[in-house]
Amino acid sequence: MSNISNAMTAGASPSFLRRYGMWLIPAIVVVSLPWLLTSTVAVAVLNQMGIAVIFTVAYNMMLGQGGMLSFGHAVYFGLGGYFAIHGVNMISDGEWPIPLPFVPLFGAFAGLAFGALFGSFSTNRAGTVFAMISLGLGEMMASSSLIFTKFSGGEEGITADRTEALPFFGVEFTTEVQIYYLIAFWVFLAVFLMYRFSRTPIGRLANAVRDNPERAEFLGYSQKWVRFISFTISGGFAGIAGALFALNYEIVTEETVNALTSGVVLLQAYIGGVGFFAGPIVGAVIFTLLQTLMSNYTEIWALYVGLVFVGTVMYAPAGLTGLIMMHVPVAMAGRMGTLTQPYARIALPALICAIGAIGFLESWHHLSAAATGEFEMHIFWMTFDFTSPITWFVFSAMFLGGLWDARRVAPAVADTYGNALHYAFTGEDQ
Amino acid sequence: MSAAIELRDVRKSFGATEIIRGVNLSIADGERHAVIGPNGAGKSTLYNLITGKYSLSGGDILLRDEVVSGLAPFQINRKGLSRSFQVTNIFPRMSVYENIRCGVLWSLGYKYSFWHNVDNLKDVNDRTVEILEEIGMQARAQIPAGVLTYAEQRALEIGITIAGGANVILLDEPTAGMSHSETDQAIALIRKVTEGRTLVMVEHDMGVVFGLADKISVLVYGEIIASGTPEEIKGNAAVKEAYLGEEVED
Numbered sequence: 001m002s003n004i005s006n007a008m009t010a011g012a013s014p015s016f017l018r019r020y021g022m023w024l025i026p027a028i029v030v031v032s033l034p035w036l037l038t039s040t041v042a043v044a045v046l047n048q049m050g051i052a053v054i055f056t057v058a059y060n061m062m063l064g065q066g067g068m069l070s071f072g073h074a075v076y077f078g079l080g081g082y083f084a085i086h087g088v089n090m091i092s093d094g095e096w097p098i099p100l101p102f103v104p105l106f107g108a109f110a111g112l113a114f115g116a117l118f119g120s121f122s123t124n125r126a127g128t129v130f131a132m133i134s135l136g137l138g139e140m141m142a143s144s145s146l147i148f149t150k151f152s153g154g155e156e157g158i159t160a161d162r163t164e165a166l167p168f169f170g171v172e173f174t175t176e177v178q179i180y181y182l183i184a185f186w187v188f189l190a191v192f193l194m195y196r197f198s199r200t201p202i203g204r205l206a207n208a209v210r211d212n213p214e215r216a217e218f219l220g221y222s223q224k225w226v227r228f229i230s231f232t233i234s235g236g237f238a239g240i241a242g243a244l245f246a247l248n249y250e251i252v253t254e255e256t257v258n259a260l261t262s263g264v265v266l267l268q269a270y271i272g273g274v275g276f277f278a279g280p281i282v283g284a285v286i287f288t289l290l291q292t293l294m295s296n297y298t299e300i301w302a303l304y305v306g307l308v309f310v311g312t313v314m315y316a317p318a319g320l321t322g323l324i325m326m327h328v329p330v331a332m333a334g335r336m337g338t339l340t341q342p343y344a345r346i347a348l349p350a351l352i353c354a355i356g357a358i359g360f361l362e363s364w365h366h367l368s369a370a371a372t373g374e375f376e377m378h379i380f381w382m383t384f385d386f387t388s389p390i391t392w393f394v395f396s397a398m399f400l401g402g403l404w405d406a407r408r409v410a411p412a413v414a415d416t417y418g419n420a421l422h423y424a425f426t427g428e429d430q
Numbered sequence: 431m432s433a434a435i436e437l438r439d440v441r442k443s444f445g446a447t448e449i450i451r452g453v454n455l456s457i458a459d460g461e462r463h464a465v466i467g468p469n470g471a472g473k474s475t476l477y478n479l480i481t482g483k484y485s486l487s488g489g490d491i492l493l494r495d496e497v498v499s500g501l502a503p504f505q506i507n508r509k510g511l512s513r514s515f516q517v518t519n520i521f522p523r524m525s526v527y528e529n530i531r532c533g534v535l536w537s538l539g540y541k542y543s544f545w546h547n548v549d550n551l552k553d554v555n556d557r558t559v560e561i562l563e564e565i566g567m568q569a570r571a572q573i574p575a576g577v578l579t580y581a582e583q584r585a586l587e588i589g590i591t592i593a594g595g596a597n598v599i600l601l602d603e604p605t606a607g608m609s610h611s612e613t614d615q616a617i618a619l620i621r622k623v624t625e626g627r628t629l630v631m632v633e634h635d636m637g638v639v640f641g642l643a644d645k646i647s648v649l650v651y652g653e654i655i656a657s658g659t660p661e662e663i664k665g666n667a668a669v670k671e672a673y674l675g676e677e678v679e680d
Contacts, residue, residue, distance in 0.1 A: 200545065
C-alpha cells in the first residue's frame with residue numbers, strides 16, 4: 001500500500017492500470033470464478049470466503065489499523081445476521097418492496113447502532129481494558145441470544161426464505177451462483193469503502209492513535225473519539241458480513257454471536273497479517289480453504305489450524321502477507337534467485353517435520369477414537385497400522401529429525417535473506 | 431499586555447508531598463522562555479501541568495487570558511498550545527511524511543472526516559511539505575519514523591509539534607541525549623521554527639538555555655526563585671547557591 005501512497009503524494013499521476021488495477025484484476029477473477037469452478041460445493045466455499053473477507057477486513061480496521069484487540073467482534077456480525085434475517089421475514093410477510101440485495105443494509109444498521117452503543121463506553125482505552133470489555137460483551141450477547149428467544153429463536157435460531165423477497169430484475173436468488181454474485185458485489189463495495197476509510201483523515205489518525213495515543217492528543221485529536229468512530233464503522237461492516245451470512249444460509253443461530261466466531265476472525269486476521277490492508281483478505285481466504293478442504297481429509301483439522309496460528313505468531317508475526325511483502329524489495333532488485341537454493345534446503349526438513357507431526361497426531365487421534373478391533377488408518381495415500389510401534393517410531397523420528405535439521409540450517413537461511421535485503425537497499429553485498 | 435501563557439499560584443501535590451508550591455509565571459507573546467532547575471525541582475511536573483497531563487491541586491493556568499487548566503490535552507491543543515515530549519514520542523510505524531501530515535490535519539479543519547481522501551488534499555500535502563522543508567527532512571519523507579537516527583527523531587518531533595500551527599510551543603529537554611554537534615543543529619532548528627511564536631522550554635543543558643532563551647526562570651523545590659534575562663540569572667546570588675553551586679559539586 002505504501003508504494004501507492006508514495007506515488008500519489010509525490011504528485012505523480014499513476015496510469016490507469018496502476019491506479020485501478022488492484023481493483024480491476026480481482027474483479028475480473030471474482031466475476032469469472034463461477035465459470036471456472038462449476039461445482040456447487042466450490043461456489044458454496046466461495047460464498048463462505050466472501051463473507052469471511054468482509055468480516056475480517058472490518059475486524060482489522062480495529063486490530064491492525066486502530067490497535068484495538070477485540071475478543072467479541074462476533075457481536076456485530078451476529079446482530080447484523082439477526083436483523084437481516086428478521087428483515088427478510090418482514091419483507092416477505094408484509095410484501096415490502098425491498099429487493100434482496102438491499103437487505104445487507106439492515107445488517108449495516110444493526111452493526112453501526114450496536115457498535116455506537118457498546119463503543120461509547122469501551123473505547124476510552126485500548127489495550128487490556130478494551131480487550132476485557134469486548135470479551136464480556138461477547139459473552140453477554142452470546143448468552144442473551146439463548147435467553148431472548150423471541151428475537152433469536154433460542155438454540156434453533158431464526159430461519160427465513162430469501163426467495164420470497166421481491167425479485168431483483170427477475171432474479172429470485174434461488175441458486176448458489178446467484179447468491180454468489182450478490183455476496184461478490186457486497187465484498188467489493190465493502191472492501192473498497194474500508195480501503196477508502198483507511199485513506200481519510202480519521203483513518204490515518206487511527207494509525208496515529210494506535211502507535212501513540214498520547215502524541216495524537218497533542219495533534220488536537222481525542223483518542224477516544226478516533227477509536228469510537230473506527231469501532232462503530234467496523235461494527236457496521238461486520239453487520240454487513242453477518243447479513244450476507246443470513247442470506248447465504250437462510251438461518252442465524254447463537255453460533256454467529258459466540259466466542260468461537262470472535263476467535264475465528266482474530267485467527268484469520270493474524271494468519272493473513274494485521275499490518276497490511278490486504279492481510280485479512282489473504283487470511284480469510286486461506287482460513288476458509290483450510291477449514292473446508294481439510295475437513296474432507298481429517299477430523300482434527302481444527303488442531304492443524306491452531307498449529308498454523310501458533311506457528312504464525314511465533315515465526316511470522318507479520319502474517320502471510322508479511323512474508324510476501326518482505327520479499328518484494330528482494331524481488332525488485334532481482335535477487336530472488338539467490339534465495340531459491342537455501343529456501344529449498346530448509347523446505348525439505350520442514351516438510352519432513354510436518355509429515356512426521358501430522359502422522360503422529362493422526363495416529364494419536366485414531367488410537368483414541370478407534371473402535372475395538374480397528375487398527376488401520378489412511379493418510380498420505382497410504383495405510384498405516386496405528387497400533388504398531390514402528391508407525392509411531394517412524395513419524396516421531398521424521399518430526400524430530402526434520403525439526404532438528406530445519407533449526408540447524410535456519411540461521412544460514414536467515415543470513416542469506418539478510419544479505420539479499422541488504423543488497424536490495426544498498427546495491428552492495430555485505 | 432496580555433500574556434501568551436500565565437500561571438497563577440499553581441500548586442500540585444502527590445499525596446501529602448507538595449511538588450509545585452505556588453508558581454507564578456507570565457510569559458509574553460513571542461518570548462523564548464526557559465525553565466531550569468536542579469533534578470527533582472519539579473520541572474517535568476510543571477510541564478505536565480501546563481500541558482494538561484496532570485490536574486492542578488490549586489491555582490489557574492491561562493492561555494491568552496483563557497483558563498485551560500482542567501481541559502483534556504486535545505482541547506488544550508486546539509486552543510493553540512503544542513508540546514514535545516522528553517522521551518521521543520513519534521509514530522514509529524508511520525512514515526516521516528505521515529507523521530507530519532497527521533499533525534497538520536486538525537488545524538486545517540479536516541477533524542474526524544471520513545470522506546476526504548488524504549492523498550488528494552492539496553492544502554494538507556502542501557503544508558506537510560513546507561514543514562518537512564523547515565525541519566530539513568524532505569529527503570527522508572518516505573522512511574518509517576522508527577528507523578530514523580535519534581537526532582532525526584527529535585527533529586521530526588519538533589516538526590510534529592509545530593505542524594498544527596500552534597502559537598505556544600512547549601519543548602521538554604529538546605536536546606537531551608544529543609552530541610555537541612547535534613545539539614548545535616537542534617538549537618538552530620528550534621530558533622528557526624519558533625520564530626514569531628512563543629516558546630516555553632524545560633531544559634537541563636545550560637548551553638542550550640543561554641544560547642536560546644530571552645528569559646529564564648529558575649525552579650527550585652517547586653518554587654520560582656528567580657526570573658529574568660540570561661545576564662540577570664547568571665549574576666543572581668540565590669541561583670548560584672541553589673543551582674549552579676550544586677553543579678560545581680557534581
